[in-house]
Amino acid sequence: MTSARPAARPAPARPRPRPAARPAARRRKKRRGRMAGLWAPLLVVVVAVVGLSWDTDTQGVPPVAGRCSVAGSALTLTNEQAANAATIAAVARSRGLPARATVIALATAQQESRLRNLDYGDRDSLGLFQQRPSQGWGTEAQVQDPVYATGKFLDGLVEVPGWETGDLTLVADAVQRSAFPLAYRQWTEMAETLAGALQSEAPAALSCTFSPPDAAGPVDDRAAAVAEAVRGEAGPPTVAAGGVITVADAAWPEVTWAVAHAQRLQLSQVRFADWTWTPDIGWQQNTGQDAGALVLQLST
Structure with a gap:
């Protein structure tokens, strides 16, 4: 369906010639130019610092009742996300896999579903890892079982050559075959922080309120x-x-x-x-x- 083209705008009036800037005005413009150049990298630093204060669902939300928080971190999750993350860590632990497996699995599930056990997705994708029954991942019920879904992801993970030390996003995509293969990398820090808390032998590394x-x-x-x-x-x-x-x-x-x-x-x-x-x-x-x-x- 085509839309009507908008009427052409009238040409803007030609601006009147401006008088030449005085030397003092020119100096002020130069100072403003230099300040603008200083502000640009400063803003990048500010954004980077603020970016460290995230949660897995909404940026910048502090720990509140009805959420889970990681001790010594700005990371917060919903109770649903924390439960799914804990299951992922438990399945990896039961298989005797190193912490790296949990980190990769958490980053993958965060990208695919925001650590939620979804009953919908692209085409027939379902569950934490958005696995597709039509592609041999299991039945609809199985891929929506967090224990089963995590196990299937880990089955694929350990078959990737060099997964223990390889780039997280490339390893994750080798299992998932995603349309956005580089998207997993953005969750590396979140996954490392969360995996550390879930596997920690220190007291009270994760706390939830509701x-x-x-x-x-x-x-x-x-x-x-x-x-x-x-x-x-x-x-x-x-x-x-x-x-x-x-x-x-x-x-x-x-x-x-x-x-x-x-x-x-x-x-x-x-x-x-x-x-x-x-x-x-x-x-x-x-x-x-x-x-x-x-x-x-x-x-x-």
């Missing part, structure tokens, strides 16, 4: 489903009455996984060593108290 909804169903009925999720990504659980789940052989990466999934699993408390996490406050250290294991308390 307003707990009303518990959906009897706590002991829900505990069985939560225990299965824990078994698959954090270790063998023990379930006790009242919605208490214990993981004896756990370390801080498993604890961080639990906090990242707390909203989804309806957890009201996570305890490990002398630290306690709650959804309204976050982490608190209780000197002299030792949980002795990872203890999860479901909302009642």
Whole structure:
């Protein structure tokens, strides 16, 4: 469909000749020119500094209730993004892969879906990694299972020659075959920061806050489903009455996984060593108290 061409604009009036600039005016113009030249690189520096204060969804949003934050960083995520990122790290960890695998997987999922388990995409692309069932990645249900989708991505990753040290964006694209092969590189710093927190042995590297909804169903009925999720990504659980789940052989990466999934699993408390996490406050250290294991308390 063609559109009508706009009427031609009248030619602008010829400007009147301006008097020659006085020497002082010419000097002021030169100074303004020099200042403009100084401002340009300064603005680049300012933009670069501001660019370090990002989150994975919206630039410059500070940590607030209903979000997750990485200690010592400006990085914040939604609870959904944190849960998906924690699953990616858990699957890579369960395979004994180095931290580099988690970094590449996180950067890829961030570019493909913003770390969301999407039920739509380009053509038949779905899930965290926008994998296409028609291209052999799995069924629609499988590629929307974050554990399965991460596993399939890692299957492809370890087949890329030199993936451990190669350029992140080239390695990621070797798996994804993206129409925008250089787009993954922009998330390198974000992925390294997030992977570091998810794999850290330091206390309270990731904290999430949210307003707990009303518990959906009897706590002991829900505990069985939560225990299965824990078994698959954090270790063998023990379930006790009242919605208490214990993981004896756990370390801080498993604890961080639990906090990242707390909203989804309806957890009201996570305890490990002398630290306690709650959804309204976050982490608190209780000197002299030792949980002795990872203890999860479901909302009642």
